Amino acid sequence: MTCATCGTPHNPDKCNGHAKSTGKQCTAWPIKGGRVCIKHGGKAGQVRAAAEKRIQEAEAVKAVVTFGLSREVDPRDALLEEVHRTAGAVAWLHEQVQALRTEDVVWGVTEEVTKDAGEFPGVDTTRAAKVNVWVELWQRERLHLVKVCKEAIGSGLEERRVRLAEQQGAMLAGVIKAILGDLDLTPEQQTTAARVVPFRLRSVASGAAA
Ligand SMILES: [Zn+2]
Ligand SMILES: [Zn+2]
Known part of the structure; x- marks a missing residue:
């Protein structure tokens, strides 16, 4: 683009002013x-x-x-939405982690060997310290939440608005938990719910933006 003042195109990297000399x-x-x-x-x-x-x-x-968010909306709105849904997923996963028995948090069955011969036939079970999948998911989402909040505030969003989105996301997870509690689900349905809910919480905002 030719500059109207000096008649030559400007280098976009340099100052847009004109040298007096x-x-x-x-x-x-x-x-x-x-x-x-x-x-x-x-x-x-x-x-x-x-x-x-x-x-x-x-x-x-x-x-x-x-963060791979929707680029159809204003980037700050996209960040706020991500805070909202991540906070929801974190709150939900936290519930799952709290429901775990202590030994299930870090110990899992890694190997089962059936022995039919030898002095003591039976099943040998190896339990190794391996972080439970819910704990892993929860930690990952928490880390993500911290990052997104930091980016949201760094991009000029008021901290108050970011915290509000965080609280609302967590509240949504609480409401879902209360509803599921009222439904008297079978253990299988509870397992399905535990898996499906964080997925749905994550898709709330992206679905709305699409
Ligand atoms: Zn010029
Ligand atoms: Zn200059």
Whole structure:
């Protein structure tokens, strides 16, 4: 694009101002996130505020890409939605972990060997320290939640709004748990619910955005 002032195209990486001596585009670097250097207004409050906003927006877009979120909505809305559904999944998984017997949290059967010969026939069971799948999922989601919250706040969203989305997500998981409790499910149905609910919680926002 040819500049209307100097008649030549500008280098998008350099300051958008014009050098007084040549009348051509300024050769200085613009301030971070801005389009002009400090000599060409980069020190002004509103210019710096706009630059800061641009940096935050870029952060939000980067986070959305990193987390594989929907790019159809505003990146900050996408991050808030991710906070909401991740908080829901974390709360749900926490319930599953709390319901585990202590020995099931870290110990699992890794090998069963049937012996029909020898002095003591029977089944030899090997139990090894292996983190339970619910604990693993819960830890993974918690880590993800911390990351998403950090990115959301880093992209300029108010911490209050991020925490609210987190609380609402957790509340949703609580409501589902209460409903399932009222339904008097069989053990098989409970197992299915434990598996299906976090999946559904995760798809709430992506379904709405699609
Ligand atoms: Zn120009
Ligand atoms: Zn300049």
